[in-house]
Amino acid sequence: MTFCLDCHRNPEKNIRPLAEVFNLGWEPPGATQKEKEKNQLELGHKLVEEWNVNASVGCYTCHR
Ligand code: HEC
Numbered sequence: 001m002t003f004c005l006d007c008h009r010n011p012e013k014n015i016r017p018l019a020e021v022f023n024l025g026w027e028p029p030g031a032t033q034k035e036k037e038k039n040q041l042e043l044g045h046k047l048v049e050e051w052n053v054n055a056s057v058g059c060y061t062c063h064r
């Protein structure tokens, strides 16, 4: 369940461009790991806002 919640709590760390959703090898741009993380967060925050992502973490979303 941590797997589900880690992403629902921080979608900006995982979200990617729509064209890349089937690309298992996709990585955010950047030469170093640090740059990649920085670019992922920048892009992630932008996409989360643009697509109005609201991944609920209320228990009843998944447990009924
Ligand atoms: C890599 C990121 C990620 C992971 C991992 C993930 N989710 Fe999600 N989930 C999302 C996003 C993004 C949405 C869509 C939020 C929105 O509609 O704005 C979503 C939506 C949902 C919804 C619909 C919520 C609603 O209000 O309609 C359910 C149910 C759900 N996820 C269950 C799960 C379960 C169960 C797992 C683990 C097995 C899981 N998710 C793992 C990103 C993730």
Ligand code: HEC
Pocket (backbone or CB within 6 Å): 001, 002, 004, 005, 008, 056, 057, 058, 059, 060, 061, 062, 063
């Ligand atoms: C995004 C979907 C999602 C949300 C939100 C969620 N759960 Fe879960 N939960 C799961 C899934 C899938 C499993 C079964 C897989 C597993 O055990 O890892 C699970 C398993 C559990 C379990 C069984 C033991 C365990 O840890 O595996 C408990 C207890 C639990 N959830 C409690 C909660 C509570 C309390 C909340 C609210 C704070 C919550 N869950 C919110 C998806 C979710």
